[in-house]
Amino acid sequence: MKKTNEIININEFSKLEKEVSSSENFLNKISNAYFKPKSFEKWGNGKVYEILGIKQVKKVVVGTIGKYFKQFNENLYLKEPEDKDGYFIRKPDLDSLKSFERGTRVNEKIHNLGIGVGSLGLATSLYLDLPEGVLVSGTFLLLNSYLTMLQRYNRTKVQKLIDKKQNRDY
Numbered sequence: 001m002k003k004t005n006e007i008i009n010i011n012e013f014s015k016l017e018k019e020v021s022s023s024e025n026f027l028n029k030i031s032n033a034y035f036k037p038k039s040f041e042k043w044g045n046g047k048v049y050e051i052l053g054i055k056q057v058k059k060v061v062v063g064t065i066g067k068y069f070k071q072f073n074e075n076l077y078l079k080e081p082e083d084k085d086g087y088f089i090r091k092p093d094l095d096s097l098k099s100f101e102r103g104t105r106v107n108e109k110i111h112n113l114g115i116g117v118g119s120l121g122l123a124t125s126l127y128l129d130l131p132e133g134v135l136v137s138g139t140f141l142l143l144n145s146y147l148t149m150l151q152r153y154n155r156t157k158v159q160k161l162i163d164k165k166q167n168r169d170y
Helices: 002-035 039-045 047-051 054-063 065-076 094-127 131-169
Strands: none
Touching: 039 047, 039 131, 047 054, 047 131, 054 065, 054 131, 094 131
Protein backbone atom coordinates (compact mmCIF):
# COMPACT_ATOMS: atom_id res chain seq x y z
CA MET A 1 0.00 0.00 0.00
CA LYS A 2 2.77 2.40 0.84
CA LYS A 3 4.52 1.87 -2.48
CA THR A 4 1.30 2.63 -4.39
CA ASN A 5 0.96 5.95 -2.56
CA GLU A 6 4.58 6.80 -3.32
CA ILE A 7 4.01 6.09 -7.01
CA ILE A 8 0.90 8.28 -7.05
CA ASN A 9 2.78 11.08 -5.34
CA ILE A 10 5.60 10.83 -7.84
CA ASN A 11 3.10 10.89 -10.71
CA GLU A 12 1.30 13.89 -9.20
CA PHE A 13 4.64 15.62 -8.73
CA SER A 14 5.53 14.92 -12.35
CA LYS A 15 2.23 16.48 -13.51
CA LEU A 16 2.80 19.51 -11.31
CA GLU A 17 6.36 19.85 -12.61
CA LYS A 18 5.07 19.83 -16.21
CA GLU A 19 2.44 22.47 -15.39
CA VAL A 20 5.02 24.73 -13.75
CA SER A 21 7.42 24.23 -16.66
CA SER A 22 4.74 25.08 -19.23
CA SER A 23 3.71 28.21 -17.30
CA GLU A 24 7.38 29.30 -17.10
CA ASN A 25 7.66 28.80 -20.86
CA PHE A 26 4.49 30.84 -21.33
CA LEU A 27 5.86 33.67 -19.16
CA ASN A 28 9.18 33.57 -21.05
CA LYS A 29 7.31 33.84 -24.35
CA ILE A 30 5.36 36.85 -23.09
CA SER A 31 8.52 38.46 -21.74
CA ASN A 32 10.43 37.88 -24.96
CA ALA A 33 7.53 39.26 -27.00
CA TYR A 34 7.47 42.41 -24.85
CA PHE A 35 11.24 42.99 -25.02
CA LYS A 36 11.60 42.16 -28.73
CA PRO A 37 12.04 45.39 -30.71
CA LYS A 38 8.80 46.39 -32.43
CA SER A 39 8.55 47.41 -36.09
CA PHE A 40 8.00 51.10 -35.23
CA GLU A 41 11.17 50.98 -33.10
CA LYS A 42 13.17 49.55 -36.00
CA TRP A 43 11.80 52.13 -38.45
CA GLY A 44 14.60 54.41 -39.60
CA ASN A 45 17.00 52.68 -37.17
CA GLY A 46 15.38 54.22 -34.09
CA LYS A 47 14.01 57.35 -35.75
CA VAL A 48 10.90 57.40 -33.52
CA TYR A 49 13.01 57.68 -30.39
CA GLU A 50 15.33 60.21 -32.01
CA ILE A 51 12.34 62.42 -32.85
CA LEU A 52 11.39 62.25 -29.15
CA GLY A 53 14.88 63.48 -28.20
CA ILE A 54 16.43 60.24 -26.97
CA LYS A 55 19.88 61.08 -28.38
CA GLN A 56 20.04 64.21 -26.22
CA VAL A 57 18.89 62.23 -23.17
CA LYS A 58 21.55 59.61 -23.90
CA LYS A 59 24.27 62.29 -24.07
CA VAL A 60 23.19 63.69 -20.71
CA VAL A 61 22.94 60.26 -19.06
CA VAL A 62 26.26 58.98 -20.40
CA GLY A 63 28.00 62.30 -19.71
CA THR A 64 26.84 62.52 -16.09
CA ILE A 65 25.64 59.48 -14.20
CA GLY A 66 27.05 57.11 -16.83
CA LYS A 67 30.59 57.99 -15.74
CA TYR A 68 29.78 56.97 -12.19
CA PHE A 69 28.17 53.68 -13.25
CA LYS A 70 31.21 52.89 -15.38
CA GLN A 71 33.58 53.51 -12.46
CA PHE A 72 31.28 51.62 -10.05
CA ASN A 73 31.24 48.58 -12.33
CA GLU A 74 35.01 48.64 -12.73
CA ASN A 75 35.48 48.78 -8.95
CA LEU A 76 32.80 46.16 -8.27
CA TYR A 77 34.01 43.65 -10.85
CA LEU A 78 37.78 44.08 -10.84
CA LYS A 79 38.38 40.99 -12.99
CA GLU A 80 36.66 41.21 -16.40
CA PRO A 81 34.13 44.08 -15.93
CA GLU A 82 33.02 43.69 -19.56
CA ASP A 83 31.24 40.46 -18.67
CA LYS A 84 29.17 42.09 -15.93
CA ASP A 85 28.33 45.45 -17.45
CA GLY A 86 24.80 46.29 -18.55
CA TYR A 87 25.60 49.95 -19.23
CA PHE A 88 28.48 49.86 -21.72
CA ILE A 89 29.60 47.52 -24.48
CA ARG A 90 33.26 46.92 -23.73
CA LYS A 91 34.04 44.44 -26.52
CA PRO A 92 32.37 44.08 -29.93
CA ASP A 93 31.99 40.30 -29.61
CA LEU A 94 28.71 38.38 -29.59
CA ASP A 95 28.81 37.46 -25.88
CA SER A 96 29.31 41.09 -24.81
CA LEU A 97 26.47 42.24 -27.06
CA LYS A 98 24.13 39.59 -25.65
CA SER A 99 25.17 40.52 -22.10
CA PHE A 100 24.43 44.17 -22.84
CA GLU A 101 21.05 43.23 -24.35
CA ARG A 102 20.14 41.33 -21.17
CA GLY A 103 21.24 44.36 -19.16
CA THR A 104 18.82 46.58 -21.09
CA ARG A 105 15.99 44.23 -20.11
CA VAL A 106 16.90 44.46 -16.42
CA ASN A 107 17.24 48.24 -16.59
CA GLU A 108 13.94 48.57 -18.42
CA LYS A 109 12.17 46.51 -15.75
CA ILE A 110 13.57 48.84 -13.09
CA HIS A 111 12.46 51.96 -14.98
CA ASN A 112 9.03 50.43 -15.65
CA LEU A 113 8.67 50.03 -11.90
CA GLY A 114 9.62 53.72 -11.63
CA ILE A 115 6.90 54.56 -14.16
CA GLY A 116 4.39 52.71 -12.00
CA VAL A 117 5.53 54.49 -8.84
CA GLY A 118 5.54 57.86 -10.61
CA SER A 119 2.05 57.25 -12.00
CA LEU A 120 0.72 56.28 -8.60
CA GLY A 121 2.35 59.34 -7.01
CA LEU A 122 1.00 61.62 -9.72
CA ALA A 123 -2.53 60.24 -9.43
CA THR A 124 -2.43 60.55 -5.63
CA SER A 125 -1.03 64.09 -5.80
CA LEU A 126 -3.70 65.14 -8.28
CA TYR A 127 -6.43 63.58 -6.16
CA LEU A 128 -5.15 65.25 -2.96
CA ASP A 129 -4.46 68.53 -4.79
CA LEU A 130 -0.75 68.62 -3.91
CA PRO A 131 1.04 70.80 -6.50
CA GLU A 132 4.51 69.90 -5.19
CA GLY A 133 3.63 66.21 -5.38
CA VAL A 134 2.42 66.66 -8.95
CA LEU A 135 5.71 68.33 -9.86
CA VAL A 136 7.91 65.70 -8.18
CA SER A 137 5.86 62.70 -9.36
CA GLY A 138 5.50 64.11 -12.87
CA THR A 139 9.25 64.66 -13.12
CA PHE A 140 9.92 61.15 -11.79
CA LEU A 141 7.42 59.70 -14.28
CA LEU A 142 8.89 61.63 -17.22
CA LEU A 143 12.47 60.70 -16.26
CA ASN A 144 11.67 56.99 -15.98
CA SER A 145 9.70 57.10 -19.24
CA TYR A 146 12.70 58.51 -21.08
CA LEU A 147 15.07 56.04 -19.43
CA THR A 148 12.78 53.19 -20.50
CA MET A 149 12.79 54.56 -24.05
CA LEU A 150 16.59 54.76 -23.89
CA GLN A 151 16.78 51.05 -22.98
CA ARG A 152 14.46 50.16 -25.86
CA TYR A 153 16.43 52.38 -28.27
CA ASN A 154 19.72 50.77 -27.23
CA ARG A 155 18.28 47.24 -27.37
CA THR A 156 16.94 47.82 -30.91
CA LYS A 157 20.40 48.86 -32.11
CA VAL A 158 22.21 46.07 -30.24
CA GLN A 159 19.74 43.43 -31.44
CA LYS A 160 20.51 44.47 -35.01
CA LEU A 161 24.24 43.93 -34.34
CA ILE A 162 23.55 40.58 -32.66
CA ASP A 163 21.51 39.42 -35.66
CA LYS A 164 24.28 40.47 -38.06
CA LYS A 165 26.97 38.67 -36.04
CA GLN A 166 24.87 35.50 -35.70
CA ASN A 167 24.15 35.44 -39.45
CA ARG A 168 27.85 35.98 -40.16
CA ASP A 169 28.84 33.09 -37.88
CA TYR A 170 26.60 30.56 -39.68
